[in-house]
Amino acid sequence: MPNLKAGQKYIENINMITFYFIAFLSIFFSILVISAKNPVHSILYLILTFFTFTIHYILLNAQFLAIVNFIVYMGAILVLFLYTLMLINLNKESEPVKPFMVKMAAVFGGGILAVALVASLKITGTSDPVVLKDPGLGLVKNLGKVLFNEFLLPFEVSSVLLLSAMVGAVLLATKDTKETKAIN
Amino acid sequence: MELVDIGIKFALVAVIFGISLVVAMYSTYAERKIAAFFQDRVGPNRAGPFGMFQPLADGAKMFMKEEIIPTNATPFLFIVGPSLAILTACIGSAVIPWGQNLTVGDKVIPLQVTDINVGILYIFGVVSLGVYGVMIGGWASNNKYSLLGAIRAASQNISYEISMGLSIIALLLVTGTLSLGEIAQQQHGWHWNVIYQPVGFILFLVCAFAETNRTPFDLPECETELVGGYHTEYSSMKLGFYLFAEYINMFISSAVMATLYWGGYNYPGMDWVTAHVGPVIGPLIGTGVFFTKIFLFIFFFMWVRWTIPRFRYDQLMDLGWKILIPLAIANIVVTGVWITLAS
Known part of the structure; x- marks a missing residue:
């Protein structure tokens, strides 16, 4: 062939x-x-x-x-x-004007972060080509099976996390109106 | 062999693209005629017999008008807005199964451009992308009415996408696949999904009205409050693209609704008909049935437009968040319990 x-x-x-x-x-x-x-x-x-x-x-x-x-x-x-x-x-x-020192500090911090990232990438050896064992891994069926068998607990925990974030946002939004009502 | 397949695919894409444009073009004519019928008027009747050439005349008029880009607008994004609107309207048709496989000689020609296994999600993604055309155009116009229209479009689309997604989840529980081709096949004969998912269909229908910005949910272009909404500053064919995108969206969403809930190209007794007229005419009759369903939906869109007045903005949000979303979640739970008990 x-x-x-x-x-x-x-x-x-x-x-x-x-x-x-x-x-x-x-x-x-x-x-x-x-x-x-x-x-x-x-x-x-x-x-x-x-x-x-x-x-x-x-x-x-x-x-x-x-x-x-x-x-x-x-x-x-x-x-x-x-x-x-x-x-x-x-x-x-309305743009806040930052002092020169703060800008320099930001550049310095960003540079150090970049060095750390490059170093960690080098250690993990990502330059080796990643070979997919199963090319169909990313399809819905396989992903669902893995997600609801092996990773069920983290999956459900993350949904609780999202729910708490949602409740928190609603709480923040409603708290305001109550206070203004009390003031009125 | 392969070259022939690629040629057939290109031909199919071209034909579907052409059909979408022609249907959208004649939808504008149909809308005016239907509006006239509902209001006891005559409607367009000057250009050609029964005003048949009115859409052509309108198109020519749109092209001839002066192109105006406001001084304070962002010129590039001002052009990107309507282009994006028409682009996202057109790419949705790629995953819709327009008919059963045609068998010409020993060659099987699928009447679906691509049957990706996440077809529904693709449609959903295209719908969610559609709002960018309105938002970018509205913002780039540098006009307060346009901006308000754009912001309304964004919040309305996001709100109704949620209940649309939830209504699709209940449908997925029934069908067990995300591929539109398979969903159409499963509804063979009269096993249409609307029988199993009536509430889901109604939710999807309402959301489709909101996502295509059709009355009673056309608040982004509410002319009584916002002059013209997001397309206030637009003229010539750029305005034409926005209006045209709405009609293509209506066509595509009708096709999606017909595929998901009303059996697509399936009709009772289709096996008998196919056995009698052969493997070429049979599927084509199915395609004809599919288009009849699409046209009925488009008529329904227009019927609602000329019957129901526009919502107020808070009513729109109340309907989306306080009625449709709880109803959609209840629908998922009931469907889940029903499937568990049935199996």
Whole structure:
């Protein structure tokens, strides 16, 4: 089967090129997120960054994760980000001016964090190619089986965590009205 | 062999794209005729017989109008807004099964562009992306009415997406698959999901109205309060794209509802018909049935528009959060208990 092998090689090459291109776009857009002057533009770049993450998931054959990333992050969380930014008036006048020393400290801290990250990546040896044992791992059926058998407890605990966050948000929102009522 | 398959796929994509645009175009005509019927008027009747060429005339008019980009707008995003609206409206049709597999000679041609195993979630993702067109356009216009319209669109879509998702979860409990192709196959004959999920269907229907910004949920473009809502500053074909996207969305959401709940291309006695007319005409009749269902839904959208007045904004939020979401959760619980008892 020489023909099939050549075909596989060809597809692998295409995957490789796509990966590097999308990886470049991810980094490019994430740099734009922090360098954009306008906060709304910065959120729009963040949306593009998340879109490239979705493509990464698809390249890894994790369809479910890809589409959930698409719906939850791009479709809901970033809409809320955008919504909030549109409501508050962020412009040059309201921007807090930070002293020079604080800026320097931030640069220093960020640099140290980068060194730590690079070091930890080097120790874990992620440059070794990761080979998927089961290419169908990311499909809904397999993911559901793993999630509801092996990882049932963490899964349920995280749902309780989300619930407590939700109750907390509601509590914070209602507390305000009671106080204003008491004042009135 | 492979090249032929790719060619067939491209042809299918082109045909579906063309059909979506033509249906959307003639939906505008149908809407005006139906509105006229409901209000005891004549409606458009000048361009061609019965005003049949009215959509073409409207399209030509849209292209001829002056393009205006306001001085204080963000020019790039001002153009991105309507482009994104029409793009997200068009890509939803990729996972809809338009009919059974056609068998021409020894070749099997699926009438579905792609049957990914997360088809419903894909539709859901496209729907959630749809709000960006409105939000970006509304913000980039640099107009307070546009911004208010955009903000309304965002909060309305997010609120109704939740109950839409919950109503789909109950459907997934019944079908056990996320693939739209399989869901359509399971409803063979008359085993339509609406029989098992009537409440879920009604929830989905209401949410579909909200997600497509149709009356009674068209608050993002509420002209009595917001001039034109998010498209106040738009003119020419950019406005046309926004209006057109709404009609394509209506078509796609009708197709999704027909597939998920009303059997898609299935109809009672389809096996008998296919056995008698052959494997090419049979599936095509199924496709015809599917389109009839879609057109009935589109008519329903228009019927509601010219019957029910617009909601007030707080009523809209109350309906979404206090009625639809609890109802959807109750529906999931009842469905779960029913499935457990039945098996």
